[in-house]
Amino acid sequence: MSTPTYDTLTVSAADLLAEVAEDLEISRDAVETALATVNIGVHTPVVSDRRLRLVRLVVVGEKKSGQAFTVDRRFDSGVWAIVHPENSAGKTSLLEFLVLPMRGASRDLPKDVRSWVRHLLLDSVVAGRPVRISIDASSGWERRVHATIRTADSEDELLNSPDEQLRLLAEAVGLGEVEQMIGQFMLDTLRMQRTQLWSSSGGADGDGAPSVHGWAAYFGACYLNHGGDQLLLGDVNAPGLPGKLMELFVDLPYSSTLAEVAVAEKREARTAKQQKRRAEGDAAARASERAVW
Incomplete structure (x- = not known):
């Protein structure tokens, strides 16, 4: 934007x-x-300032087969595209891994794919402010998913610091609470x-x-x-x-x-309109009563 x-x-x-x-x-x-x-x-x-720039995505998880996987991608300036010659290769899933922390909830990420994810981290710059959104789903997505929003003084500090060394801005537990927290933060930060x-x-x-x-x-x-x-x-x-x-x-x-x-x-x-309808109904009821008497 x-x-x-x-x-x-x-x-x-x-x-x-x-x-x-x-x-x-x-x-x-x-x-x-x-x-x-x-x-x-x-x-x-x-x-x-309503600019929103992605800096880094980290996804750590384990597939249903037991195969562990890690995605660690930096996004430098320019246009990025997710391309693969085969269908069902994970292009949409990668996009949804970006959507989930930015939006607070995914749009098209299947629940079985989401269940693979244990930890998701997104570093970004929101309205000029370095921001990290971390989501911990190691205890499950439905009830105990935990998310934090943290900030740093610079983009370099954001990229090179673990969560505990960054300033905590907000945290939430539970899918609904996480979505609400991220949504409110984005609205406030982007004014x-x-x-x-x-x-x-x-x-x-x-x-x-x-x-x-x-x-x-x-x-x-x-x-x-x-x-x-x-x-x-x-x-x-x-x-x-x-x-x-x-x-x-x-x-x-x-x-x-x-x-x-x-x-x-x-x-x-x-x-x-409702007041007029009620008045007309009351008038009709009174007229009906008078006709009976």
């Missing part, structure tokens, strides 16, 4: 709020108050927010409901789908999400705020 740049023409939050207030012929304070009632804050965009999108058929009554998407959905912009896949970007099937992933690359100012406003507007419309 490239580092976005804004020119001096980027509208500040103050100017944006003032323009909205002028269009609506109300005060700026009234605009801010209305947004605050639905928990929306408007802030001037700050340039974010990204969870995004809300409206699902018109969501909710218990089918009148629509917001859906919240975090790092797992954003990661789809880093890992493109197969050519025959029905989704343009990502692996989460949600209306409007591919567009949000495209905005991730250009860091479109106020895109998250716009999404929040759109969700709030549709939520208010749903509430009004």
Whole structure:
């Protein structure tokens, strides 16, 4: 992902709020108050470093046959490709070994292949910060998988130091907890927010409901789908999400705020629709009672 740049023409939050207030012929304070009632804050965009660069992958494990294996690969600058003339040679597995620590969970790694892995280590540079994500599955993947996120002062220190000599930032035990920890770390470090999108058929009554998407959905912009896949970007099937992933690359100012406003507007419309339906139902019930009497 490239580092976005804004020119001096980027509208500040103050100017944006003032323009909205002028269009609506109300005060700026009234605009801010209305947004605050639905928990929306408007802030001037700050340039974010959203580069993510892989440095080293280490995988240690043992196949079901008892054959031990080790992968230790450095990634220097340039374009890398995983190529083998045969099918079922492990190309996708190698890719998924990279995906698992970056995303917090694999996308297409078979459980039997995952069970081979005892230890997985990924050194990377996230938003300019040297980061190591280590996953220990020596006690099993389902319950006792343990992961840590550590950092160093430099890339050289990261590459040449064991885990215990690096600064611990976070740790978690269990598949769900590990995925949540990595996802939150990536969002915080890359200065990204969870995004809300409206699902018109969501909710218990089918009148629509917001859906919240975090790092797992954003990661789809880093890992493109197969050519025959029905989704343009990502692996989460949600209306409007591919567009949000495209905005991730250009860091479109106020895109998250716009999404929040759109969700709030549709939520208010749903509430009004439900209130009208209840009022009509109550009126019909009262009319029926009067007819009986």
